[in-house]
Amino acid sequence: MAMIKVRRGRAWQADVGIIGGSGLYDLDGLRQVKEVSVRTPFGAPSDAVVLGELDGVRIAFLSRHGRGHTRSPSEINYRANVYALKSLGIRRLISVSAVGSMKESIKPGHVVFPDQFIDLTKQRESTFFEGGAVAHVAFGEPICPSLASHLSSAAHSVGATAHGGGTYVCIEGPQFSTKAESRLYRQWGVSVIGMTNLPEAKLAREAELCYATIALVTDYDCWHETEEPVTVEAILATLRQNVALAKRLLRASIPSAAAGGECACQRALREAIVTDPARIPAALRRKLAVLTDRLSPAKGKR
Numbered sequence: 001m002a003m004i005k006v007r008r009g010r011a012w013q014a015d016v017g018i019i020g021g022s023g024l025y026d027l028d029g030l031r032q033v034k035e036v037s038v039r040t041p042f043g044a045p046s047d048a049v050v051l052g053e054l055d056g057v058r059i060a061f062l063s064r065h066g067r068g069h070t071r072s073p074s075e076i077n078y079r080a081n082v083y084a085l086k087s088l089g090i091r092r093l094i095s096v097s098a099v100g101s102m103k104e105s106i107k108p109g110h111v112v113f114p115d116q117f118i119d120l121t122k123q124r125e126s127t128f129f130e131g132g133a134v135a136h137v138a139f140g141e142p143i144c145p146s147l148a149s150h151l152s153s154a155a156h157s158v159g160a161t162a163h164g165g166g167t168y169v170c171i172e173g174p175q176f177s178t179k180a181e182s183r184l185y186r187q188w189g190v191s192v193i194g195m196t197n198l199p200e201a202k203l204a205r206e207a208e209l210c211y212a213t214i215a216l217v218t219d220y221d222c223w224h225e226t227e228e229p230v231t232v233e234a235i236l237a238t239l240r241q242n243v244a245l246a247k248r249l250l251r252a253s254i255p256s257a258a259a260g261g262e263c264a265c266q267r268a269l270r271e272a273i274v275t276d277p278a279r280i281p282a283a284l285r286r287k288l289a290v291l292t293d294r295l296s297p298a299k300g301k302r
Ligand SMILES: CSC[C@H]1O[C@H](OP(=O)(O)O)[C@H](O)[C@@H]1O
Pocket: 020, 021, 022, 023, 064, 065, 073, 096, 097, 098, 099, 173, 194, 195, 196, 197, 232, 235
């Protein structure tokens, strides 16, 4: 396996990053595949990044929990994952995730493209900016509407039953919710429940990446009166049927997603860093360079 330390001299540039969640540990149809073990100043990503070409688009694929599913949602180093993909040059990041449904009409086997989040996590590192550099990015629209619309169009073309929009409540886990919690989230009007996407979306925004999620519905959590409460066994059984669909959907969406123009997500840091640059220690500036290089006067502040 190639070992690369990616900082400024980027050896291989990808267009689109994909983070595969539960059940999606690889991609079909990738050509000229190589694996790279990316080191980041935030530690090690969940696994090696798989690089390759899919229908002419350069892809960087990372398994969120690691191949073999070795990291729980609380143990995933989201910062290293997003930083590693950013350092490979991607501008768009597609997440694929298993979720529970919080509405009767959203059935196991369906696909949801959430556009909002509620954060109930408790112990996640969800910013790159700390220790002497402070940034506050806008997060009112946490999902890139343009990327989500490419995914949603592709969903129809591959025959998926898809729901556009909806709120994803992100719990800490790894335990599933209690019935009281599940009923409460339903009162909040959320559409789906999961344990991973919120820190990733925050970090993607700080990394100026367009981010959108393909949420594969696997269960009705534990609120449903007549369905069995969620179990891992049931989730994996539904995923076995759905992963092929998710792969087809990815393949159908990637060419148009990659061809999309620049959008506001890719300028998220422009007005966000409040710290006086003269006060940011040189070592921290180097650590953040992959994220902030574009903003330095030499590269032209857009
Ligand atoms: C294995 S079921 C619970 C697990 O699945 C989801 O993960 P991901 O978003 O990576 O597909 C959920 O958030 C839990 O981590």
